[in-house]
Amino acid sequence: MVTLKDIAREAGVSVMTVSRVVNDIPAKVSCAKRMEIKGIIERMGYVPNSSARSLSSRCSRLIAIILPYAENVLDSPYNAQMVGYICGFVQDMGYTTLLYNVRDYREVTVKLRTWNVDGAIFLGLFDSQMKSIKEDNRIPLVFTDSYSPLRQVTNVGIDDFKGGELAARHLLDKGHRNMSFVGEFSWESPVVRARFEGFKQTLLAAGTDLPERNVFTGIPARDTLKAICAGGKPVTAFFAVADITAIYLIQNLMACGFSIPRDCSVIGFDNLAVSGLIEPPLTTIEQDIEKKARTATEILFRHIADPARPAENVVLDVCLVERESVADRNI
Amino acid sequence: MVTLKDIAREAGVSVMTVSRVVNDIPAKVSCAKRMEIKGIIERMGYVPNSSARSLSSRCSRLIAIILPYAENVLDSPYNAQMVGYICGFVQDMGYTTLLYNVRDYREVTVKLRTWNVDGAIFLGLFDSQMKSIKEDNRIPLVFTDSYSPLRQVTNVGIDDFKGGELAARHLLDKGHRNMSFVGEFSWESPVVRARFEGFKQTLLAAGTDLPERNVFTGIPARDTLKAICAGGKPVTAFFAVADITAIYLIQNLMACGFSIPRDCSVIGFDNLAVSGLIEPPLTTIEQDIEKKARTATEILFRHIADPARPAENVVLDVCLVERESVADRNI
DNA sequence: CTGAAAGCGCTTACAG
DNA sequence: CTGAAAGCGCTTACAG
Numbered sequence: 001m002v003t004l005k006d007i008a009r010e011a012g013v014s015v016m017t018v019s020r021v022v023n024d025i026p027a028k029v030s031c032a033k034r035m036e037i038k039g040i041i042e043r044m045g046y047v048p049n050s051s052a053r054s055l056s057s058r059c060s061r062l063i064a065i066i067l068p069y070a071e072n073v074l075d076s077p078y079n080a081q082m083v084g085y086i087c088g089f090v091q092d093m094g095y096t097t098l099l100y101n102v103r104d105y106r107e108v109t110v111k112l113r114t115w116n117v118d119g120a121i122f123l124g125l126f127d128s129q130m131k132s133i134k135e136d137n138r139i140p141l142v143f144t145d146s147y148s149p150l151r152q153v154t155n156v157g158i159d160d161f162k163g164g165e166l167a168a169r170h171l172l173d174k175g176h177r178n179m180s181f182v183g184e185f186s187w188e189s190p191v192v193r194a195r196f197e198g199f200k201q202t203l204l205a206a207g208t209d210l211p212e213r214n215v216f217t218g219i220p221a222r223d224t225l226k227a228i229c230a231g232g233k234p235v236t237a238f239f240a241v242a243d244i245t246a247i248y249l250i251q252n253l254m255a256c257g258f259s260i261p262r263d264c265s266v267i268g269f270d271n272l273a274v275s276g277l278i279e280p281p282l283t284t285i286e287q288d289i290e291k292k293a294r295t296a297t298e299i300l301f302r303h304i305a306d307p308a309r310p311a312e313n314v315v316l317d318v319c320l321v322e323r324e325s326v327a328d329r330n331i
Numbered sequence: 332m333v334t335l336k337d338i339a340r341e342a343g344v345s346v347m348t349v350s351r352v353v354n355d356i357p358a359k360v361s362c363a364k365r366m367e368i369k370g371i372i373e374r375m376g377y378v379p380n381s382s383a384r385s386l387s388s389r390c391s392r393l394i395a396i397i398l399p400y401a402e403n404v405l406d407s408p409y410n411a412q413m414v415g416y417i418c419g420f421v422q423d424m425g426y427t428t429l430l431y432n433v434r435d436y437r438e439v440t441v442k443l444r445t446w447n448v449d450g451a452i453f454l455g456l457f458d459s460q461m462k463s464i465k466e467d468n469r470i471p472l473v474f475t476d477s478y479s480p481l482r483q484v485t486n487v488g489i490d491d492f493k494g495g496e497l498a499a500r501h502l503l504d505k506g507h508r509n510m511s512f513v514g515e516f517s518w519e520s521p522v523v524r525a526r527f528e529g530f531k532q533t534l535l536a537a538g539t540d541l542p543e544r545n546v547f548t549g550i551p552a553r554d555t556l557k558a559i560c561a562g563g564k565p566v567t568a569f570f571a572v573a574d575i576t577a578i579y580l581i582q583n584l585m586a587c588g589f590s591i592p593r594d595c596s597v598i599g600f601d602n603l604a605v606s607g608l609i610e611p612p613l614t615t616i617e618q619d620i621e622k623k624a625r626t627a628t629e630i631l632f633r634h635i636a637d638p639a640r641p642a643e644n645v646v647l648d649v650c651l652v653e654r655e656s657v658a659d660r661n662i
Numbered sequence: 663c664t665g666a667a668a669g670c671g672c673t674t675a676c677a678g
Numbered sequence: 679c680t681g682a683a684a685g686c687g688c689t690t691a692c693a694g
Contacts, residue, residue: 033663048687074418087430
């Protein structure tokens with residue numbers, strides 16, 4: 001392994017001079033010497049040892065992405081997109097990405113400290129442990145999709161409530177009057193809750209009720225689907241809390257013999273790449289995942305550059321993407 | 332920051348004794364002392380500094396996953412699956428995952444050396460640079476889907492040729508006699524080549540030709556699709572080199588007014604999660620991505636434990652998954 | 663503009 | 679079973 005010392009000996013200077021060249025510390029080494037040393041570094045294939053750097057400078061140039069545990073954390077297209085973009089942005093900044101999935105929030109502190117990570121981005125549900133995580137780790141931390149009331153926490157999220165509103169308004173516009181909400185995860189998730197509330201309140205304001213029996217935490221069983229989509233006052237449209245949910249819901253509705261959108265309409269949330277590819281192409285609420293990833297990374301680096309910066313809470317916009325999974329009942 | 336020294340002072344022992352407790356070096360510290368020290372470590376919230384460890388022990392417990400550059404490397408569901416599984420397995424071994432996307436293979440050496448990475452797994456097309464990468468980095472390296480002739484390289488791949496055979500045999504069984512191959516990427520990719528050869532040779536052996544005009548490097552334009560699927564001797568079935576390709580191909584065929592599989596059949600390769608969700612559900616050649624990720628990780632750790640181990644080339648099996656995108660023309 | 667000294671937090675290698 | 683010494687490769691802080 002080639003070290004600073006080797007380069008220094010070869011160039012006949014001290015290690016400090018080489019270190020200054022390697023780190024491009026300006027105007028502290030004469031130009032001629034600088035060029036000569038650069039040549040030797042190139043020729044000998046010197047690569048700085050990041051561990052040694054991290055140890056002495058207390059900066060690792062390492063960013064951790066923290067995901068809640070799953071057998072495969074990137075199974076979800078949303079997570080995969082976020083991690084992929086963040087990884088690219090982090091690398092563009094000259095930093096390196098560590099990828100972690102944690103079963104218990106207490107693992108977080110150990111993982112961040114042991115590598116002396118300079119900053120971390122959290123994907124997913126860490127709301128309740130956020131306070132402890134924040135207290136235990138005095139480095140810049142960016143959460144995503146958090147609804148924690150803590151003001152000193154930096155978060156990048158989207159307008160989930162508005163997403164629910166847009167879905168409701170679109171279905172109302174298309175003449176639907178009896179609808180169903182299909183959630184996922186537990187009701188613990190404030191993200192699900194916000195989308196639901198936006199949906200429900202918009203319906204209520206328009207004089208349309210969303211009865212309890214049409215609200216589900218997961219995809220309803222086929223018998224249930226058959227029951228609510230037929231009978232006296234059938235459900236004509238579903239708002240699924242995520243595109244993945246919508247896709248499986250459509251599968252189940254089709255398996256029940258329903259045609260989408262002729263017999264019942266479905267609107268999703270996320271606008272994943274696959275959502276335009278299924279049959280029928282999914283009408284959905286779009287969130288800009290690249291922008292979310294970019295914003296989260298930018299804010300993180302802003303806090304790394306200036307740790308005194310106040311916490312920010314960014315809420316990104318959402319919009320309706322109309323495709324073919326919602327029928328117009330007005331015509 | 333709590334260090335070994337702090338624990339040592341608190342316990343009234345030397346740092347070496349604490350180090351031995353932290354690292355569970357067996358039977359070298361009396362039991363009573365060991366318990367007492369463990370208590371202090373717990374109480375003071377000591378976390379070992381991995382950089383210091385890496386520097387002095389020359390082992391980082393870091394594994395790099397190297398992907399060829401893309402704007403979003405995890406945009407491909409295949410990459411996302413692989414990275415997700417590998418990350419989990421690596422973590423189970425007590426190691427940490429670094430995620431890199433590289434534009435140029437020369438970046439690889441710098442990235443691996445600077446963090447003193449203990450091993451690396453490569454996803455994607457590194458065949459031509461493999462020799463240089465291998466020579467520059469004397470740590471365990473596992474490649475995937477490589478067709479490099481280098482014998483000293485460890486690789487985990489699948490039987491792409493057999494996949495092509497299975498596709499051909501299935502279409503022949505279903506009575507198709509005029510087929511098309513739709514590739515992706517360049518023909519440089521030996522993976523594409525192998526799938527193509529398996530397909531073509533099986534057709535030829537059965538007395539069915541695969542004329543040049545029905546072989547494509549990307550998804551054909553709609554005019555082309557219309558032309559080859561109509562006329563005197565129409566193409567009745569397509570073999571797409573990957574499910575993603577198949578999905579877009581189906582989109583295009585539908586946009587041309589063709590019904591799948593009534594007017595033309597499509598068979599894919601990979602069996603992604605989405606492939607069963609599209610309409611019609613895709614008949615495809617399945618590869619076991621979890622097994623591939625697991626095998627690659629296991630072999631890597633075997634080589635880390637015993638660097639003298641000879642290189643291995645593992646070829647995993649593939650199989651046909653029959654769904655609804657291929658019509659039976661015999662009935 | 664340049665360098666000698668000290669130290670980051672740990673482990674290796676040796677001594678007892 | 680325990681510890682003092684040296685060193686991993688770098689940077690910080692200071693001196694000139």
